Amino acid sequence: MKPMPLNWKIGGPLLGILVFLAVLLAKPIGVSTQFVVLDAVLWNLQQPDAGIVTQTAEGFTSTNAYLAKSGGALAAEAGNPLTYPVVFVLAMMVGAFLSSLIRSTVPKGERNVPAMYRANTGGFWPLRWVLAFAGGVLVLYGARLAGGCTSGHMMSGMMQTSISGYVFAFGAFLTAFPTAMALLKKEG
Amino acid sequence: MTMTLVIAGLLGAAFGAMLDRIGATNPNWIARMLTLTDTNLMKTILVAIGTASILIFAGQMYGLVDVGHMSVKAVHVGVLLGGAILGFGWAIAGYCPGTGLCGLAVGRIDALFFVAGGLVGAAGFMVSYPFWESIGFLNGEKWTLGAIPGADYPAAIPALQGDLAGIVMGAAFILIAILLPRRIVGRTAARAAAADAAKTAPAE
Numbered sequence: 001m002k003p004m005p006l007n008w009k010i011g012g013p014l015l016g017i018l019v020f021l022a023v024l025l026a027k028p029i030g031v032s033t034q035f036v037v038l039d040a041v042l043w044n045l046q047q048p049d050a051g052i053v054t055q056t057a058e059g060f061t062s063t064n065a066y067l068a069k070s071g072g073a074l075a076a077e078a079g080n081p082l083t084y085p086v087v088f089v090l091a092m093m094v095g096a097f098l099s100s101l102i103r104s105t106v107p108k109g110e111r112n113v114p115a116m117y118r119a120n121t122g123g124f125w126p127l128r129w130v131l132a133f134a135g136g137v138l139v140l141y142g143a144r145l146a147g148g149c150t151s152g153h154m155m156s157g158m159m160q161t162s163i164s165g166y167v168f169a170f171g172a173f174l175t176a177f178p179t180a181m182a183l184l185k186k187e188g
Numbered sequence: 189m190t191m192t193l194v195i196a197g198l199l200g201a202a203f204g205a206m207l208d209r210i211g212a213t214n215p216n217w218i219a220r221m222l223t224l225t226d227t228n229l230m231k232t233i234l235v236a237i238g239t240a241s242i243l244i245f246a247g248q249m250y251g252l253v254d255v256g257h258m259s260v261k262a263v264h265v266g267v268l269l270g271g272a273i274l275g276f277g278w279a280i281a282g283y284c285p286g287t288g289l290c291g292l293a294v295g296r297i298d299a300l301f302f303v304a305g306g307l308v309g310a311a312g313f314m315v316s317y318p319f320w321e322s323i324g325f326l327n328g329e330k331w332t333l334g335a336i337p338g339a340d341y342p343a344a345i346p347a348l349q350g351d352l353a354g355i356v357m358g359a360a361f362i363l364i365a366i367l368l369p370r371r372i373v374g375r376t377a378a379r380a381a382a383a384d385a386a387k388t389a390p391a392e
Binding site: 043159 | 192193195196197198199200201202203204205206207208209210211212213214215216217219220222223224225228229231232233234235236237238239240241243244247252253254257258259260261262263264266267268269270271272273274275276277278279280281282283284285286287288289290291292293294295296297298299301302303304305306307308309310311312313314315317318320321325326328330331332333334336344350353354357358361362365373374
């Protein structure tokens with residue numbers, strides 16, 4: 001018995017209104033940048049003398065070229081993380097958690113290996129963990145190279161008729177469809 | 189400042205809860221979408237993009253939505269290449285950045301490994317950024333489809349009125365969602381299985 005998500009006829013308009021409200025009240029939704037910000041915070045804690053987050057009279061900068069670009073925008077966020085995008089992403093996790101409390105929690109076996117992956121790559125936890133980790137490396141490396149992820153490019157981009165959104169969606173589905181179809185032949 | 193953070197908190201919480209409700213925090217639904225065996229999630233996202241697009245551009249036409257709130261990203265070689273790299277990982281893990289964090293929040297342990305991998309991948313990009321910059325893969329213009337009144341973004345098709353194009357594209361996304369079959373791959377097999385189940389059911 002698989003718990004059914006909201007039907008697209010209801011979930012689609014609701015999600016659409018929500019991402020519209022984000023643009024109306026603040027700015028388009030995006031997530032993947034916050035992985036860089038957290039990295040920078042951790043790096044700075046680990047090596048405080050490496051100059052990863054440096055405050056100067058003009059603002060923030062970094063010895064890392066990526067954090068220092070655009071006038072040190074990312075270094076500034078790591079230096080003072082109480083900003084809109086960081087709060088948004090933390091609140092997003094709280095919202096998902098609260099929703100799961102209402103909806104009923106994820107079954108125990110499912111937590112380590114989701115059914116579709118169990119059916120195809122087996123129920124061996126460590127293998128699933130390695131695949132999830134490798135997937136995470138690829139997803140975030142790709143997202144930062146692209147300058148955005150599924151939320152920032154695909155949803156927020158395409159809804160603004162941004163050409164980068166269409167190009168990103170094309171690139172992502174170009175590999176995601178064949179990979180999923182080769183890896184996940186059995187239906188869990 | 190405080191108001192901005194309150195808005196961020198409310199919007200973020202609502203977005204996270206919605207991702208959970210539409211099944212996006214569950215790798216099984218991502219997998220069913222990417223194998224085209226159940227397109228409910230894809231139809232949801234298409235309708236969401238379409239709805240938001242129509243509301244944003246209609247709102248701009250009537251002066252209700254500030255054009256300055258738009259944030260268009262540059263298109264460059266890295267967008268295509270990065271998208272393709274992300275696509276591999278997306279299919280392997282069943283998570284993308286937002287749904288991985290939300291999957292972790294709803295108690296999925298494999299999502300913890302996805303997020304840890306994500307931090308390593310993001311750090312890898314931080315270190316290798318000068319390389320991509322030096323070969324020009326990150327240089328590009330922030331193109332939009334048409335010319336959007338009040339915005340400075342260059343238009344891919346300058347003759348096209350950008351806000352009108354946004355409404356038409358939004359309608360097109362919703363139309364595709366409606367026309368897209370719920371199951372595309374393995375329809376015959378699924379129908380046969382359902383017929384089998386119906387046949388054996390009365391005998392039990």
